[in-house]
Structures are given as structure tokens and as C-alpha cells.
Amino acid sequence: xxxxxxxxxxxxxxxxxxxxxxxxxxxxxxxxxxxxxxxxxxxxxxxxxxxxxxxxxxxxxxxxxxxxxxxxxxxxxxxxxxxxxxxxxxxxxxxxxxxxxxxxxxxxxxxxxxxxxxxxxxxxxxxxxxxxxxxxxxxxxxxxxxxxxxxxxxxxxxxxxxxxxxxxxxxxxxxxxxxxxxxxxxxxxxxxxxxxxxxxxxxxxxxxxxxxxxxxxxxxxxxxxxxxxxxxxxxxxxxxxxxxxxxxxxxxxxxxxxxxxxxxxxxxxxxxxxxxxxxxxxxxxxxxxxxxxxxxxxxxxxxxxxxxxxxxxxxxxxxxxxxxxxxxxxxxxxxxxxxxxxxxxxxxxxxxxxxxxxxxxxxxxxxxxxxxxxxxxxxxxxxxx
Amino acid sequence: xxxxxxxxxxxxxxxxxxxxxxxxxxxxxxxxxxxxxxxxxxxxxxxxxxxxxxxxxxxxxxxxxxxxxxxxxxxxxxxxxxxxxxxxxxxxxxxxxxxxxxxxxxxxxxxxxxxxxxxxxxxxxxxxxx
Ligand SMILES: [Zn+2]
Numbered sequence: 001x002x003x004x005x006x007x008x009x010x011x012x013x014x015x016x017x018x019x020x021x022x023x024x025x026x027x028x029x030x031x032x033x034x035x036x037x038x039x040x041x042x043x044x045x046x047x048x049x050x051x052x053x054x055x056x057x058x059x060x061x062x063x064x065x066x067x068x069x070x071x072x073x074x075x076x077x078x079x080x081x082x083x084x085x086x087x088x089x090x091x092x093x094x095x096x097x098x099x100x101x102x103x104x105x106x107x108x109x110x111x112x113x114x115x116x117x118x119x120x121x122x123x124x125x126x127x128x129x130x131x132x133x134x135x136x137x138x139x140x141x142x143x144x145x146x147x148x149x150x151x152x153x154x155x156x157x158x159x160x161x162x163x164x165x166x167x168x169x170x171x172x173x174x175x176x177x178x179x180x181x182x183x184x185x186x187x188x189x190x191x192x193x194x195x196x197x198x199x200x201x202x203x204x205x206x207x208x209x210x211x212x213x214x215x216x217x218x219x220x221x222x223x224x225x226x227x228x229x230x231x232x233x234x235x236x237x238x239x240x241x242x243x244x245x246x247x248x249x250x251x252x253x254x255x256x257x258x259x260x261x262x263x264x265x266x267x268x269x270x271x272x273x274x275x276x277x278x279x280x281x282x283x284x285x286x287x288x289x290x291x292x293x294x295x296x297x298x299x300x301x302x303x304x305x306x307x308x309x310x311x312x313x314x315x316x317x318x319x320x321x322x323x324x325x326x327x328x329x330x331x332x333x334x335x336x337x338x339x340x341x342x343x344x345x346x347x348x349x350x351x352x353x354x355x356x357x358x359x360x361x362x363x364x365x366x367x368x369x370x371x372x373x374x375x376x377x378x379x380x381x382x383x384x385x
Numbered sequence: 386x387x388x389x390x391x392x393x394x395x396x397x398x399x400x401x402x403x404x405x406x407x408x409x410x411x412x413x414x415x416x417x418x419x420x421x422x423x424x425x426x427x428x429x430x431x432x433x434x435x436x437x438x439x440x441x442x443x444x445x446x447x448x449x450x451x452x453x454x455x456x457x458x459x460x461x462x463x464x465x466x467x468x469x470x471x472x473x474x475x476x477x478x479x480x481x482x483x484x485x486x487x488x489x490x491x492x493x494x495x496x497x498x499x500x501x502x503x504x505x506x507x508x509x510x511x512x513x514x515x
Contacts, residue, residue, distance in 0.1 A: 040424040119450035126449060132394055133415045136508065137473050137496060138445065143460050146443035149474070153464075154441065154485050198460075199444040245415060246460045247472040252441070 001098040003221035007228040008036035009343035014212040014331030022069040026110040029213040043102035045076040048085030048109035049335035054124035055116040071160030071283035082128035084370025086338025087377025107216035109336030128371040129244040146198035149287035156302035163286035164191035174325020176355040181210040181313040181331030205286040214334030216283035236269030236380035244374045254289040255373035258295040277361040282369040283326045323356040348382040400506040405431035412469040435464035435491040444480040477512035488514045
């Protein structure tokens with residue numbers, strides 16, 4: 001297999017882009033990525049998206065975007081793995097370059113949630129779960145994670161406040177991110193006093209609903225210096241799955257897809273969690289963030305709150321978690337979230353993260369989840385200048 | 386929901402019909418093509434126990450479309466007497482009276498209806514044991 005580099009990235013601010021269509025949104029991110037590199041053309045476009053067929057009445061996203069970008073007849077297709085679509089697309093793009101099949105590939109993701117009206121968006125997002133055995137009973141993405149959070153608090157005797165503190169840190173980070181949907185600081189009380197959704201989850205435990213697009217251009221590492229003077233290596237990448245139905249898991253408090261994908265990616269990159277300087281992790285809800293921190297190996301199980309209160313996850317701590325603000329504050333443009341994460345860690349390793357910059361970041365990790373942990377995609381990136 | 390889809394899921398959702406791996410004894414619910422523990426595709430019918438205890442729950446206050454009239458309602462994961470688990474609604478109890486570990490039993494109840502002209506969907510919920 002060939003080693004693979006990321007040459008450039010482009011991303012839009014996450015927000016309610018009422019005036020932009022699905023294709024225009026991706027076009028904005030893709031143009032920015034193309035502007036930053038001198039490649040002769042794109043062999044393929046592999047894009048993540050979850051909800052376009054429900055909310056924008058659009059399938060065949062690959063051809064739609066290839067046409068919009070003026071790159072036809074290049075190969076183009078969409079990858080769908082619910083909220084993990086972006087991460088799955090990164091894996092597919094990596095494999096296509098590493099294998100030698102393509103030299104220049106654009107991956108990325110786009111999501112246009114605000115095209116949904118009424119309850120359409122919640123319903124569409126819920127389809128990440130098991131429609132026949134979970135949604136049927138009136139559950140949603142939020143209530144399934146509430147079941148996990150209640151169980152966590154009961155088993156590990158961790159207070160509800162600890163989860164609120166994770167949201168506070170995310171907003172503190174996101175306040176420095178020009179691309180964030182909710183770039184403002186909050187307090188523990190903001191979270192505790194926000195609207196109850198599904199106990200114990202309140203509104204400020206949840207990622208907001210927003211639109212966004214991100215694009216990333218990859219090529220073989222050995223050719224990268226020809227096309228860019230600042231690039232990053234993808235040194236490890238892996239995906240793994242778990243039961244789609246959360247009640248079928250023997251341990252509700254471990255995201256086994258994350259444990260397995262992270263282990264594979266760490267081994268592939270020949271690093272350990274201690275080598276990671278910066279991580280963009282998948283905190284759809286504060287409980288998802290807590291489980292992810294633990295299952296990626298940044299904390300013992302049941303103890304994320306201890307390291308959190310010690311400042312281990314803040315800029316300057318042991319590992320900076322979500323300098324972007326994560327899904328909580330940067331936002332969660334579902335099928336694009338995994339692409340945002342990879343673009344953000346690339347930005348960090350290129351030293352271009354501005355007020356979000358983690359000093360001397362050498363190695364970074366991204367973790368993108370589909371469903372309530374039914375799939376996870378992990379990538380490990382290394383500074384290559 | 387289409388009538389054929391509702392109809393074909395009746396055994397699992399309304400009669401607790403699960404399956405068991407004939408090779409290793411693993412209980413499988415919902416049904417799957419192969420056993421996740423040992424890989425065997427030799428699967429036998431098996432009926433889940435109707436009693437268990439509450440492993441975890443949530444009170445849904447902001448419900449999905451179609452469940453507005455029921456809110457707040459309780460969803461729970463029940464650990465059955467044989468150790469297997471399933472998720473459904475917890476019924477016949479005030480949300481504030483639900484506790485982790487409480488003993489529960491299966492009962493057939495209405496879950497939802499598809500508007501004025503659609504089908505009415507029934508399935509097993511769990512209620513506190515008498
Ligand atoms: Zn078996």
C-alpha cells in the first residue's frame with residue numbers, strides 16, 4: 001500500500017444556511033480545498049451524506065456534486081454510514097489512493113438539515129437507529145443516548161454535573177472557532193437549566209442541528225511535495241461496527257466499535273493514546289463524548305470526569321479534546337462531521353488553526369461515530385512538513 | 386408503516402419470539418441470520434421470558450412525530466430472567482415512580498397509529514409486576 005497525504009481542505013461555517021442548497025454548500029468547501037493546491041485534476045470524489053434523500057429529495061449525490069464542481073467524467077459516489085458518513089468517506093478515499101487505484105481524490109461531506117420541515121429532520125436522523133426495534137417504540141437518537149447516560153450515572157456514580165462540565169469546555173473551545181455554529185461560552189447552569197429532552201439529557205447536552213460542508217484532497221505521500229508545501233500524512237485509519245440495536249450489547253457503557261477502530265488505527269500508525277496531541281471526537285451528546293474519551297484510551301472507564309476537572313483535556317493539557325468545540329459547539333452537520341474533524345486536525349498539524357491552535361501539535365486523531373456507536377471511523381494524522 | 390411490514394414483525398414484537406443458537410446456546414433478539422458469538426447459522430426458535438428487571442430508563446419529554454400525545458412516556462431496557470435484553474416502553478406507571486432494578490412483566494399494548502386511516506400498531510410493553 002502507498003502512504004497517503006492530505007494536501008488541502010476547505011470548510012464552511014456550520015450554521016442554518018437558509019440561502020444555500022446542498023450542491024452550493026459543498027461547492028463552497030470544495031472550491032476552497034482546490035484553491036490551496038496545484039493538482040492537475042481529480043480522479044474521484046467520495047462524499048459523505050446522510051439525509052439528502054429524506055430532506056432534499058435528492059439521491060445520486062456523487063454525480064450531482066461532480067457536475068456542480070465541473071469535474072465530470074471523474075468517478076463520484078456517496079457513502080452513507082449515518083453520522084459516520086464523513087469518516088467512512090475518508091476511509092474509502094484513503095483506500096483508493098493507498099491501493100494505487102487513484103492519485104488525486106477529493107473526499108468530504110455535506111449535510112443540509114434545514115431543508116427538513118416539521119419533524120422531518122428528527123425523523124430522518126433517527127433512521128441511524130434500528131427502525132424496526134428501536135424507532136417503532138417511540139425512541140429517538142436522543143432517548144437512546146439518554147438510556148446509556150442514565151445507566152452510566154447509575155453504574156459509575158458520576159454526577160450529572162460532570163456531563164455539563166464537558167459541554168462547558170466544548171463551548172469554551174468553540175468560542176475561538178470561526179467555523180463554529182454556537183461560538184459562545186456557557187456555564188454549568190446553562191446546561192442544567194436548559195429544556196429537558198429525555199432524562200437526564202437536556203438541550204445543552206445535545207449537538208445543534210445545522211448545515212455544513214467540508215472537503216479534503218488526498219494524494220500519494222511521495223508526490224505531495226510537488227503539489228503543496230504544507231501537508232499531513234494519514235498514518236492510520238480504521239472502521240468498525242457494533243450491534244445497530246443498543247439493547248443487544250452486553251456492555252452499554254463501552255462503544256466497542258470505537259475501541260476496535262481505535263486499536264487498529266493506533267497499531268497501523270505505530271502510536272499509543274499518549275502520543276496524541278489533539279483529538280476531534282464525536283460528542284453528539286455529552287455522554288457520547290464521555291464514552292468516546294474513555295474508549296479511545298484517554299481515560300480509564302468511568303473516570304472521564306476526574307481528568308476533565310484536572311484540565312487534562314483543555315488546550316495545554318494531556319491531550320486537547322475538540323479544540324474546534326466538537327459537535328456540541330462547532331456543530332454536527334451529520335454526514336459532513338467526520339470530514340470536518342479530519343479538516344480540523346489537518347489545520348492543527350499544518351499550524352493554521354489560528355486561535356484554536358494547539359502549540360507544536362505533531363499527531364492528531366479523529367473519531368466519527370454512526371448511530372449510537374453502531375459504527376466508528378478513526379483516523380490518525382501526522383505532521384509531515 | 387405498510388401492512389405487510391407490520392404483519393411480518395408481529396412474532397418478534399408481539400409474541401417475544403426470539404431465537405437461540407443451536408451450537409452455543411446464545412439467545413438472539415431481534416433475530417439475526419447468524420450467531421454473533423460463534424458464527425453458526427444453525428438457529429432455533431426460542432421464546433423470551435415475560436419477566437425481568439429494569440436495567441435503565443429515560444423519560445421522553447420531547448417525543449418524535451406520532452408520539453406527541455403520549456409524552457411524557459418512559460422507555461427502558463429490560464434485563465429478562467434469562468439475561469437477554471430488549472428495549473420497549475414501560476407502561477402503567479407514573480414516570481416519577483420508575484426506578485432502576487424494578488421488577489417488570491410483559492403486556493400487549495397499543496404503540497402508535499398511522500393517522501385516521503392507517504393501521505393501529507400493537508406490541509409488547511413492560512409494566513411493574515403486580
Ligand atoms: Zn452460537
